[in-house]
Amino acid sequence: MEKIWQLQSDFTAFMDSVEFVRTPKDLYEPVAYTVLQEGKRIRPMLCLLACDMFGGKFDDAKYPALALETAHNFTLIHDDVIDQAPLRRGLPSVYKQWSTNTAILSGDAALFMAYEFALKTPQSADCVSLLTKVMREVHEGQRYDLDFETQTEVTIPEYLEMIRLKTAVLMATSLQMGALIAGADEDDQQRLYDFGIAIGMAFQLQDDILDCYSDASVFGKVASGDIVENKKTMMLLTALDLADPQQSARLRDLFSGEIPINPQKKIDEVIAIYDVLGVKEAVERTMMEYFHQAFSYLDRVKLPDVKKLPLRQYAELLIGREK
Numbered sequence: 001m002e003k004i005w006q007l008q009s010d011f012t013a014f015m016d017s018v019e020f021v022r023t024p025k026d027l028y029e030p031v032a033y034t035v036l037q038e039g040k041r042i043r044p045m046l047c048l049l050a051c052d053m054f055g056g057k058f059d060d061a062k063y064p065a066l067a068l069e070t071a072h073n074f075t076l077i078h079d080d081v082i083d084q085a086p087l088r089r090g091l092p093s094v095y096k097q098w099s100t101n102t103a104i105l106s107g108d109a110a111l112f113m114a115y116e117f118a119l120k121t122p123q124s125a126d127c128v129s130l131l132t133k134v135m136r137e138v139h140e141g142q143r144y145d146l147d148f149e150t151q152t153e154v155t156i157p158e159y160l161e162m163i164r165l166k167t168a169v170l171m172a173t174s175l176q177m178g179a180l181i182a183g184a185d186e187d188d189q190q191r192l193y194d195f196g197i198a199i200g201m202a203f204q205l206q207d208d209i210l211d212c213y214s215d216a217s218v219f220g221k222v223a224s225g226d227i228v229e230n231k232k233t234m235m236l237l238t239a240l241d242l243a244d245p246q247q248s249a250r251l252r253d254l255f256s257g258e259i260p261i262n263p264q265k266k267i268d269e270v271i272a273i274y275d276v277l278g279v280k281e282a283v284e285r286t287m288m289e290y291f292h293q294a295f296s297y298l299d300r301v302k303l304p305d306v307k308k309l310p311l312r313q314y315a316e317l318l319i320g321r322e323k
Helices: 002-017 025-035 042-053 058-083 100-118 124-150 156-181 186-212 234-242 245-254 263-277 279-299 305-319
Strands: none
Touching: 002 042, 002 058, 002 305, 025 058, 025 100, 042 058, 042 156, 042 186, 042 305, 058 100, 058 124, 058 156, 100 124, 124 156, 156 186, 156 234, 186 234, 186 263, 186 279, 186 305, 234 245, 234 263, 234 279, 245 263, 263 279, 279 305
């Protein structure tokens, strides 16, 4: 674990040295407010761990890692506008703290800054190419997520493809970028990319579970926000798959947005149905299938196990999280 803590410490110190606030301040202060919050910083850590395991140097990967973190935060700033989410990491979201217009402009500025950071490496062309591809994919996933809000029927395979694009590809690309910077061959880059897809899928499924079954003060978001916002998550889709006709009809009514009901009563009723159907346990099984699949890819990376241990430990930390 020492390697993980050291990389986290080094990256935090590096971020603190970067000048995020420029002029006009009203454009850049929200970027600094978001990027410098105490978040999990998973994407840069995956990049740094992948680079380190292949013998790369921290200084070679620090700006690409920062590019990934800044690009990720761009998506969060805009996501909170789309979802009208008042909280992010337990603090007011940018649109809530400033305004919707500011969130749109500052989110865009964060993305442009990410490209600036990606250019500060000898492998800048490859890093920018990977960043461009993955940001296009993330937007595809966001579009599917929006489409699901008005679709009457969404299948579990459709949902899994959406979260692959919206969440998993950025984690996978972070690993690929770190391996590329350290000079790993294309086969091992692909194995780490596949590892990242599987970990990202498990991570998002766990997020769906935590949204229903965690303390908002720990989770950092509004408790059961997905239920309140009628989101079609793996929890709901699994429930519909397991439900009898009466339970299915009630869930569809509750998520239609057409029934006047107190939000807390709605949350309580939905979770009561989930509990009866064993939805949490079913989604956890799928999550663990992805988790085990991930390690099968990591096992095939052509490095001694001791070199892969920090990344394995970090993945285990992610799946054991409470927020």
